[in-house]
Amino acid sequence: MAQTYIQWKSAYDLGKLYQICQRERRIIYIQPLDDFPDFILDFKLSFHSAPTDFFSLLSHYCRVFFCGIDVEVLPKIDICKKEWNIKKRHHPTTNKEQLLVTDFETTLQSILPVNGLCILGIIWTDLYPSEDLNFVLGQAFFNHKSGIFCFGRFEPKTFDEATSRDISVVDANLIWKLLKVICHETCHLFGLSHCEFFSCLMNASSSVVEALSQPLFLCPVCLHKLQEVCQFNICTRYLEIQDLLKEIHSQFPHERFSQSLSWLEKCLEFLNEK
Ligand SMILES: [Zn+2]
């Protein structure tokens, strides 16, 4: 059943989350987990002439998307050294290592700083949701204020030995994918369910390809929910997103970024006419 604004609001207030985030909890934490390839660590994008690294780009985008809430990147954690008990397996077709996504639920919550609204783990290694399922791009655990997503590899569902390769470069496609997934999963951590009203960032998807075909932005119903959490001015937020997306698009041009920028332009025109 579609989650209306009223339904979301009553669940959100009931959880007392509203009061918590109004007081001291105002930070979204991004937690890199385990190692990342050198091309990720060496990545640089210039933002208003200042060099921005990979994780700073993600946190910067989250800061404008969740306008009004701060975002911080925590120092990388090595799962083995921390002795986190995360179940592993090798995918039967791809033979790639995969980690059980649900094992991160309470583990990540246990390291959430006291001023944190939620914590989102980022990992290179594949994740899987249960023994009978192939792969999951990410999962958010609303009750535990924690979520995680992976991005290193192809999707085993579409695995083809001849053509499937691990990601080997940070390009426009990867940036698009990451911005979408990080915001989608974080919205779940604010209690937003999948959207059935309009074409929206919060639409459900059954494959990576489907997820990537959906928009980067929220529909009016989901935006209303997020505005209640973040208390932003819609114009200010769109202008900040536009500013960052223009920088990204100028260095990593992609049709999807130009479509998103045209959409933002139209929204801002409409809002300024009122
Ligand atoms: Zn989702």
Ligand SMILES: [Zn+2]
């Ligand atoms: Zn929506």
